[in-house]
Amino acid sequence: FGWGREKSGAMASYEEGKTRQPDREKFRERVSDPRERAKEDVFIEWLRGNGARFEEMVELRSYDDEVRGVHARREMGNEEIVMEIPLKCLITVEMGKETEVGRAVLEADLELDAPKHVFLMLFLLTDRRQGAGSRFAPYYEMLPRTLSNMPVFWREDELAALEGSYLLTQIEERKRAIANDYEAICGVFPSFRETATLEEFKWARMCVCSRNFGIVVNGVRTSALVPYADMLNHYRPRETKWTYDNARGAFTITALQAIKRGDQIYDSYGQKCNHRFLLNYGFAIEDNREPDGFCPNEVSVALSLRRDDPLVARKQLLWIRDGAVGAKRVRICAADNENFRAVLSLLRIIVADEDELERVLGQNPYGSYRTASDLHFPVGLRNETAALALLGQIAASMLAKYPRSRADDDANLKSRALPPFSNARHAVIHVRSEKIVLEHYVRFADVVATLAALPLGDAFDAALSDLFDSSPDNRHVASYCNSVLRQVKRLSPQIPPRATAPDATDDAAAARLGPIDLSAPTIV
Secondary structure, three states, X not given: OOOOOOOOOOOOOHHHHHOOOHHHHOOOOOOOOHHHHHHHHHHHHHHHHOOOEOOOOEEEEEEEOOEEEEXXXXXXXXXXXXXXXXXXXXXXXXXXXXXXXXXXXXXXXXXXXXXXXXXXXXXHHHHHHHHHHOOOHHHHHHOOOOOOOOHHHOOHHHHHHHOOOOHHHHHHHHHHHHHHHHHXXXXXXXXXXXXXXXXXXXXXXXXXXXXXXXXXXXXXXXXXXXXXXHHOEXXXXXXXXXXXXXXXXXXXXXXXXXXXXXOEOEEOOOOOOHHHHHHHHOOOOOOOOOOOOXXXXXXXXXXXXXXXXXXXHHHHHHHOOOOOOOOEEEEEEOOXXXXXXXXXXXXXXXXOOHHHHHHHHOOOOOOOOOOHHXXXXXXXXXXXXXXXXXXXXXXXXXXXXXXXXXXXXXXXXXXXXXXXXXXXXHHHHHHHHHHHHHHHHHHHHHHHHHXXXXXXXXXXXXXXHHHHHHOHHHHHHHHHHHHHHHHHHHHOOOOOOOOOOOOOOHHHHHHHHOOOOOOOOOOO
16 A cells, blocks of 8 residues: 655654754854853852852853753763752742732732742842842853743744744733733732833743742742753753752752763753743754654644534534633644544534434433543544544645745755754744644545545455554554544444545634634643
């Protein structure tokens, strides 16, 4: 059947990817700035004077404007402590609550977009106004001044590189959420406007968003800014672990493997999609795969019922049970997980004909399923192939929104035209990662249609075997066909014509959704 491999680079194996590590190689260039070195010396002396232990183990290096990393000064062994930062050097949520503005926010019981972040921000913004008089002044000098890598600060021409991506909407939502928090705080504490402008508040939000650690101090769960520890760059699988050690009274980072002298020491920011890395940390990962080959990159898909569907009123019975009205947005990656199954469930409702809907709703007076997202079993062969055909159409429609192809992205990333830490490069990495997921589902739908047309037996089994053997890229659709499609074909042995889904592309869903309400930010 010639299933082959998806387009180059889509889901290559982890071992293959280890031969090329662009997310580590970009740190090889070292930039020396005497002014930055002077600030680092003051910062290190401040930490040493407050009891931090790290200097014989690690050193800071700079790679670009506002880009630093932590390197080993000597060889380290597995389970060796890399650094200890005492509690007195940490800024915690509780410190923000004790400020005058923090107390006002607590008393007002404001509903904020990021409450824990806000209290860290309030301390940071109020305390740094003391200048050299603040005990954290050396740390404040080390914080990035512009955060120009964060998409909320990108220029219009930089944002244009994200055309076609739902991330543009999320960036606007983030800006609106920050502005709403700022206005709410100024509403209960008007003099806060003299402490920080909206732009400074936005800067603090992204500083805290990208640098805070969730820890437990003496039984109290909190978040904290941890000087020096927040300068470790991200890489997976993780090579270090961190915690607050109550016995030591310090935040510690410990090596999980041997580290050679001169090597960069990495933290893991967690298994995340590139949209979260870019929105919250200001970078995207070129090779964002786990050791088992799983890639967490996602794309946001909008699904809605067709208004011209004569069954729409009955379908709404399921559609609105989770409280959502109109289009539903679900983030899916190129793998079988809860979100993929939720999307498939919604698609089954969208394409259901009268007999199929009767089977879904007619099991008992209230229906067999709590919401439209709970239909985790096939309704029938016609319904299943139509649902997958619709998913393929939606993915193709979304791909058409990007002004450049993935081949263009690949060429740009391989060239020297995009500097390693540039916003332009991170934008290309992000949109490319979305295209890979969408291409996966275009192909997924095509493969399902091909196998659905084969009778169960030797031909089906041979095609499925070829699919499993062809490429790791095909394991998702192969597993689906082996379990779900095989089951529904056994129960519905007739071979359907190649399914054509109703007109319900992502464009149509977005049109029915209407203007986006930025006052209700997307949770990311």
